[in-house]
Amino acid sequence: MMDNNKKYQSMGFGLGLRKEHYQDVIDSLPVAGSLAENNSRPNVDWFEILTENYLVAGGKPLYFLDKIAEHYPMAMHGVSMNIGNTGALDKDYLKQVKTLKNRINAHWLSDHLCWTGTNGTNAHDLLPLPYTEEAINHVVERISQVQDFLGDRMLIENVSSYVSYKQSEMTEWEFLSEIAHRADCLLLLDINNIYVSAINHEFNPLDYLLSVPKERVQQFHLAGHSDYGDYVIDTHDMPVCDAVWSLYAKAVEHFGDVTFMIERDDNIPPLETLLMELNLAREISEQVKQTGYDAVQIEKKVQKIQSRLAYEFPQNQEMLV
Ligand SMILES: [Fe+2]
Numbered sequence: 584m585m586d587n588n589k590k591y592q593s594m595g596f597g598l599g600l601r602k603e604h605y606q607d608v609i610d611s612l613p614v615a616g617s618l619a620e621n622n623s624r625p626n627v628d629w630f631e632i633l634t635e636n637y638l639v640a641g642g643k644p645l646y647f648l649d650k651i652a653e654h655y656p657m658a659m660h661g662v663s664m665n666i667g668n669t670g671a672l673d674k675d676y677l678k679q680v681k682t683l684k685n686r687i688n689a690h691w692l693s694d695h696l697c698w699t700g701t702n703g704t705n706a707h708d709l710l711p712l713p714y715t716e717e718a719i720n721h722v723v724e725r726i727s728q729v730q731d732f733l734g735d736r737m738l739i740e741n742v743s744s745y746v747s748y749k750q751s752e753m754t755e756w757e758f759l760s761e762i763a764h765r766a767d768c769l770l771l772l773d774i775n776n777i778y779v780s781a782i783n784h785e786f787n788p789l790d791y792l793l794s795v796p797k798e799r800v801q802q803f804h805l806a807g808h809s810d811y812g813d814y815v816i817d818t819h820d821m822p823v824c825d826a827v828w829s830l831y832a833k834a835v836e837h838f839g840d841v842t843f844m845i846e847r848d849d850n851i852p853p854l855e856t857l858l859m860e861l862n863l864a865r866e867i868s869e870q871v872k873q874t875g876y877d878a879v880q881i882e883k884k885v886q887k888i889q890s891r892l893a894y895e896f897p898q899n900q901e902m903l904v
Contacts, residue, residue: 595628634661667698693738820849
């Protein structure tokens with residue numbers, strides 16, 4: 584039985600735990616048996632792990648994860664639940680996920696509002712659903728099954744999309760909100776995904792952002808994308824762009840304190856570089872909470888960081904929008 588207090592406690596500002604940074608994080612942990620402080624602890628409040636990277640018993644990823652999870656709050660983020668599929672839920676996968684969640688004492692787990700394959704074929708992509716009443720009923724039933732199995736509310740994330748269905752009967756934000764309400768689940772709002780889909784499908788991202796139920800939004804994702812002019816692709820290989828930072832500032836104004844993290848899955852920079860972006864999120868959040876949304880102030884903060892990132896990663900500069 585889930586309690587009525589819908590949201591979990593906020594965890595602050597986090598990053599995705601990536602193998603490129605394992606050693607930096609491990610090196611900054613307190614040394615067992617030593618009373619001396621380790622002053623190299625990075626300024627990150629929590630880590631999000633990619634669930635599927637840690638489902639194999641033994642091996643280095645799990646070894647590092649166990650060590651790091653002793654010292655940092657964790658959340659799990661999966662790509663394989665296939666919540667929109669019409670086949671049976673993968674019970675073995677769910678058992679593995681639950682075991683890992685207990686092992687690292689993860690605060691919550693999330694997966695995407697999508698389908699990733701059907702009839703035994705894996706598309707290796709997060710494919711959007713048609714926004715229909717039929718799809719709502721289907722997905723709500725499946726999220727409920729997962730939550731009953733876990734004994735906890737899960738988070739569902741909005742995906743970026745590049746196609747739409749003529750069968751759709753409502754907007755994506757109406758679809759997402761209705762599912763969250765009926766399944767009694769929480770939301771992981773990916774602000775970059777909203778922006779990417781807004782460009783690709785020509786809607787106002789604020790229409791989406793401001794209509795999602797506040798009491799369900801547990802976490803934000805931000806990420807970088809690639810801009811091809813007429814369309815953008817959610818590549819997670821770039822710094823977060825100015826327009827998405829601005830949208831984040833609007834999100835803080837509207838939703839208040841929400842657990843935050845930056846996704847970076849390719850072209851991984853040093854940890855210090857991601858910490859600069861994370862700090863920008865903290866600064867924007869503080870600014871908005873103190874004085875409200877102020878486009879000039881936000882722009883100043885973003886430009887300061889973007890020029891430093893451009894200096895350290897000149898190959899990213901020309902792709903920033
Ligand atoms: Fe995301």
